[in-house]
Amino acid sequence: QKEVEQNSGPLSVPEGAIASLNCTYSDRGSQSFFWYRQYSGKSPELIMSIYSNGDKEDGRFTAQLNKASQYVSLLIRDSQPSDSATYLCAVNPGSEKLTFGTGTRLTIIP
Amino acid sequence: DTAVSQTPKYLVTQMGNDKSIKCEQNLGHDTMYWYKQDSKKFLKIMFSYNNKELIINETVPNRFSPKSPDKAHLNLHINSLELGDSAVYFCASSPPLTYNEQFFGPGTRLTVL
Numbered sequence: 001q002k003e004v005e006q007n008s009g010p011l012s013v014p015e016g017a018i019a020s021l022n023c024t025y026s027d028r029g030s031q032s033f034f035w036y037r038q039y040s041g042k043s044p045e046l047i048m049s050i051y052s053n054g055d056k057e058d059g060r061f062t063a064q065l066n067k068a069s070q071y072v073s074l075l076i077r078d079s080q081p082s083d084s085a086t087y088l089c090a091v092n093p094g095s096e097k098l099t100f101g102t103g104t105r106l107t108i109i110p
Numbered sequence: 111d112t113a114v115s116q117t118p119k120y121l122v123t124q125m126g127n128d129k130s131i132k133c134e135q136n137l138g139h140d141t142m143y144w145y146k147q148d149s150k151k152f153l154k155i156m157f158s159y160n161n162k163e164l165i166i167n168e169t170v171p172n173r174f175s176p177k178s179p180d181k182a183h184l185n186l187h188i189n190s191l192e193l194g195d196s197a198v199y200f201c202a203s204s205p206p207l208t209y210n211e212q213f214f215g216p217g218t219r220l221t222v223l
Contacts, residue, residue: 032210043200043214044153086151092210096141096165100153 003027004091006101015110019076023089023101026070033065033072036088038103044088048074079108113137114215116201122221123191131186131218133201141165142184143202143212144176153200159184191222 005024013019021035032051036044050056050063050072062075072091076083089101114135123129135142143166144156158166159178173189184201201215 034211038151043217046211046213049211088153090212096158096160096210097143097155098210098212099155102150102152 003099004089004101006089006104008102009105010107011104012107012109013079015079015081015108017079019079019083019106019108021074021087021104021106023072024070025072025091027091027093028070030091030093032092033063034090034098035063035074036090038086038088081108081110084108114201114203114213116215116218118218119216120219122223124223125191125193127191128187128189129191130188131199133184133215135182135203137203137205137213139203139205140181141204142178144184144186145200145202147198147200149197193222196220196222
C-alpha cells in the first residue's frame with residue numbers, strides 16, 4: 001500500500017462547478033496535511049494546510065480532514081480555468097519529512 | 111524578492127560527468143530539502159538539512175552528495191551522472207514550528223545524454 005494515495009485523474013470539471021480532490025494516507029500517526037498545486041513546468045505551491053479534524057476554508061478552497069478514516073480532501077468552489085493543474089497531497093507522518101502522493105491532474109473545462 | 115532560488119534552471123550533460131546544483135533561501139528558514147521529481151511527476155525526498163546538519167538521508171546513491179555551508183544554502187553535487195538521473199530537482203525550505211510547511215524553489219531540469 002502506498003503511503004499517500006491519490007487518484008491520478010485526469011479529473012475534468014466544468015467551469016463554475018465544484019472540484020473535489022481526494023487523498024488517503026496509511027500512517028495513523030500523521031499530524032499535518034497539505035495540498036500543493038503544481039502547474040505544468042512549475043514548482044509545487046502550497047495552497048492549503050490542515051492539522052485537525054474538520055473543515056478549513058480559504059477563499060474558494062476548503063480542506064477537509066478525517067483522521068479516523070485517514071482521509072483528506074480539497075474542494076475548489078466556482079472552479080476557474082486557472083485552477084487547471086496537478087494537485088499534490090502531502091502528509092507529515094510526524095517526522096522531519098513530507099510524503100507526497102502522485103498527484104491528481106485537474107482540468108477545468110470552459 | 112524573498113524566495114527559494116536554484117541555479118541552474120536547466121542542465122544538460124553527458125553520462126559520466128559531475129555536476130552541481132545550488133540552492134539559496136532568504137526566508138530565514140532553518141530546514142532545507144532536496145527532492146527529485148521523475149517523469150511521472152512523483153516527488154520524492156532525497157535529503158534534508160536543519161541548520162547545516164543532515165537530518166534526512168533517504169535511499170539515494172552515494173553519487174549524490176549534499177552540502178550545506180550555512181543554513182541559507184543547500185547544494186547538491188552529483189558524480190558520474192547516469193541516464194536515470196534525468197529528472198527535475200527541487201530545493202525547498204521550511205520554517206521552524208510550522209508542522210513542516212515547505213516552500214519550493216523553481217526547480218532544475220537535469221537531462222543526462
